[in-house]
Amino acid sequence: DAGITQSPRHKVTETGTPVTLRCHQTENHRYMYWYRQDPGHGLRLIHYSYGVKDTDKGEVSDGYSVSRSKTEDFLLTLESATSSQTSVYFCAISETGGSGNTIYFGEGSWLTVV
């Protein structure tokens, strides 16, 4: 196992409420990522981090923000959840970044916005 814990694993929330998903790693890896996976779209990058307080946007960042105050934690926040954000969210980590690097995934967080 890659030492990645996501919480919560399952959540149902109402439209317009804020939601924060947490990713915790025990590997001390520099790079952390948030993806969402939807039928017909595959895995899409939301945001990623290349160090404490260093983050960048991915392909589908609108409506999401992230924070990384410690190496081991990467938080994904939906400021005002919408039904289009119903999805499964995967956190991932990698040691060095760049080509040739392997990415490991957490078990996923299933979010339903009603």
Place this chain on the structure above:
Amino acid sequence: RKEVEQDPGPFNVPEGATVAFNCTYSNSASQSFFWYRQDCRKEPKLLMSVYSSGNEDGRFTAQLNRASQYISLLIRDSKLSDSATYLCVVIYGGSQGNLIFGKGTKLSVKP
């Protein structure tokens, strides 16, 4: 937009069959290639990296064809436990923001 394309399947094969998946990519500057396996309602897990010279791990063989811009995965002597979705992954350049996943090919191995 940089694309990675896979046949979504499903590929329905009997136990013991040999099955092959292809994945095409659009950017010739792609540097690294991987195959991941994803079981239903589980996270993707690394199956194998793909090297220019081709590589084999037991019943699994991965190959890269840079001229035609595709990677392949061959599974020999299919087992029921091979049933899953197989994702190809391409990394462009040195930034982790340039990692692109295919949508996956679903394999179902039947008794």
